[in-house]
Amino acid sequence: MSTWSVALLGSLLALVLVLIAWPVGMVLASGVVFVLAVVRWPVLLPLGLILSVPLQDVVRFSFGGIAITTTQAFILLAILLGPLIVLRRPTRLFYPGIAVATTALIAIQVLSLGIAQNTLYAVATIYRWTAALLAFLLIIHLVESRRSVVVLGVGLVIAALGEVAFGTLQSALGLAPPSFAISGGWYRAYGTFGQPNPFAGYLEMVGLWLAALALWSARLAQRLWGRYRRVRLGGFLRSRSTRRAAIGATVLASVLVAGALASLSGIVLSFSRGAWLGTSAGLVTFVLLAPRRLRRSVLVVGAVIVGVLAIGGWSELPVAVRERVTQLVNYGRPFDVRDVQLTDANWAIVERMAHWQAAWAMFLDHPFTGVGAGNFSVRFPDYSPHPLFRIARGHAHNYYLHALAELGIPGLLAYLAVFALALLLAVRVWCTRHNEFDRALAGGALAVTTAIMVHNLVENLHELHLSMQLFSAWALVWRAQAGWGTKREAI
Template identity: 35%
Template sequence: MDFTIPWHAIGIRAIIFFVVVLIGLALIVLPLPFAIILVGGTILLLLALIDPIWALYAAVLSVPIQDLILLPGEISITQAMLGLVAVTWSLHVLAFKEHRVRAGRVLPALLVFVWVLLLSSTFTDYSATESLKETVRWISVLLIYLVALNVVIPLQRSAIGMAADLRQSWRAVGLILCLLLAPAVNAVIGLRQFWYADGPPSFAIAGGRFVRAYGTIGQPNSFAGYMNMAWPLAFAITIGILWACWHWLQARGSRRIDLQMWSLLISPLPFLLLSIVVMSGLLLAALLASYSRGGWIGAISGLVGIIAAFGLIAGRSMRQRLLAGMSAALVAVLLAFVVGSAGLLPNALTERFQSITDNLRLFDVRTVQVKPENFAVVERMAQMQSAWVMFLEHPLLGVGPGNYTLAYEGRAGVGILPYSFHPWYASRGHAHNYYLHIATEAGVLGLLAYLLLLGLLIAQAYATLLRVHGWFWQSVAIGSCGMIASVAGHNLLEHLHVLNMGVQLGAAWGLLAAMETLTTMEQDNG
């Protein structure tokens, strides 16, 4: 018998031995916090080198804590994870050249959008550095999208059809859990802040009894945007769980169905699904506690997206029920606005409902007398009106990505006047409407490129929705449609492409494309 050990096996064992010794020394010599960080980082690095999916998971989970943990050189933990994703995935692409890199339907629009941002950065009259920083943020989104699309798909054939196949598709399930877990933990933090009034005085509501939830994100509106990037997915899966349970109850007379359900009940699957149901409730509660007008409008848009997606795959009778449900929901929303406007709800909610309609009204800030009750509305309109003037003077390529504040305050250099209106001299960093904001910073080319991106995202969602089968994966596809609609609606009053939240979006977009690819592979293989 040949007892010789291959050289590559000896090398792997030597590396493992070296790592174990290094971890042991770290635990003995270093203070506990540093030792934990070193050990955790080492384990993550090894896992990421073995499979880049772990680096992707870490990047998604790092978004809520990006400002809480800073590495040497003022590098955020999310930036470090993005670097780890780029390096490990590049190594795997080079190591497995026989596996082609998949692009998906959305990549052309992302490339066009990044190209327009680079073009605008080249010709900006303001800071090229700020423009490049903003462009790099979108390059990060492109990277995460590509990595998610390619690493979620395993090298071997994988089923993505029935709920019982979840263990075979652990990569996709793991990414779904990361997309929900990080926002859900942040939702718990935000709900605690809301209930105990733990926040700045400017966030106070109901006479100071509560504060608007802001989590680790720092701002209630951005926090609400983060919730809108997760709750549609959790909510759609929750509805799918209820639908599957109802069908099981209808068919429980069959012994075969009972045996299948028993095998599932003794597996980790029920705990997994129950956790998603709980996360759905937490995310929606935190969104409500944020008291974000844009967040609530985004939530309505997300609900419409979920209903529309469900209608595409539902049967005729179900569509009729869906139409009735949509009509009832529309009546409920209108009734809520009427009741809120009539002052029949608590004062804090009444004022919030009234402010939504105020923020949808256009006016010239130069003709309005500023009062305490209209201060926030007028200030928001001042930012938008200034952005509109910037766009009119720089219609093709805008003032440059990331240069809204410099142009607004006139801080680019001698001879460049600010675009602000008296007395609104301080910029809020964005135009309170992303479509206007991107037109301001990247011109009409940037706006068209962004709309192209939205269009291809809708096309990708539609294609995935029609291809996937099985209640779980259909629920994920429906939830992804709701997420796209929610962000698109919320962006009417906010700018959600900030704070590296693009990592969450890019991963969700890549997952959506990967689901279509996996289903196509399954069908091609018979």
């Protein structure tokens, strides 16, 4: 861009800021700058879309009385600019199996509009899944270098640190609703997501993925320092480039480790039983993928921890932790809520089981069509087996039952197909690619997918655009399989 163009652009932005009232003028000026940046660097579009997820309820814009979240603004921008940018590029278009399965799931949701009692709820569900598909397609077409993935990783570290810092303040200072209170005067952290479970789900998706990249960057730093020690024998100046690369890899590894550890800390502070279970499943996936020697060491350490807990260490854990773990075990025992005397102690368990049984009843009445996308809460009063539970908590507390209730057998099969194809893709890349960075992306995606599949047994992690974060991990694995447009020797 020439000097005159920059001067003209600066003048126009200044006029916008002066003539249009704040904050609309600032928003428009920022939007213009970002659009121009996207035209110059298209990769900013999918990266901005993914990084906007934790900010969606923090920054809102109001136009004509309509409130638009940050993520919705990025989605609108992606819809308008994405096709134009992708179509004008010389590379051919791709539509992988994950996209096909997701399209089939969306098509089933669209067909369910005919039976949905509340069409707006159905459209909202379709919109969220379409946004996830859009993020997937933009990443596989516009993220063409490993360096862009590293930039995304650093951005996610910043997002994770911000979320956990905010969540820690909420937990320690009691900046939360009374219902989030737990033993010991602590409160469940919920960050910018409004609820502890989606907060923990987001950190699951981010933290496990960052952990995989952290392991890769740590090994890279180790190799580079070894190379530096050899090259250093030839002179200080001669080893300058290797030294810089080693320092850069060390700094990157430290940043990624900080993001991963912060995410795990936030998951603990959320006191989300489902997140604890899902994260454990993700960590087990890492252990299974680890080299044999490391895997044995981890198993030995795990056995020692179990032994310590068995001989009395369990009683030394904080009361809040022991209570949450005990409740998690109780949640796994099915029972008929109509045969239970409701008390303060079992209220949460009975409420969750009532949602499960209502979802199953919806499926039995509508096995092939369901009650319509997004309409579980609408139909819940008609199917709740307990007279005290007539208002749904938004979902069935088990996404597999939720899919059966809303979309029937075809919807569940399409949903499972999406995850099956994602797992197969990650396993294929892990087994066939020799580049450690690509294998790290595959390992991170495997851990994240496993964690979400387990966590979804007691939760719905496809709200609040969390699916965009999940689909981004899958898209990067597909990109690694297809090959990168720009390859860096250091990566």
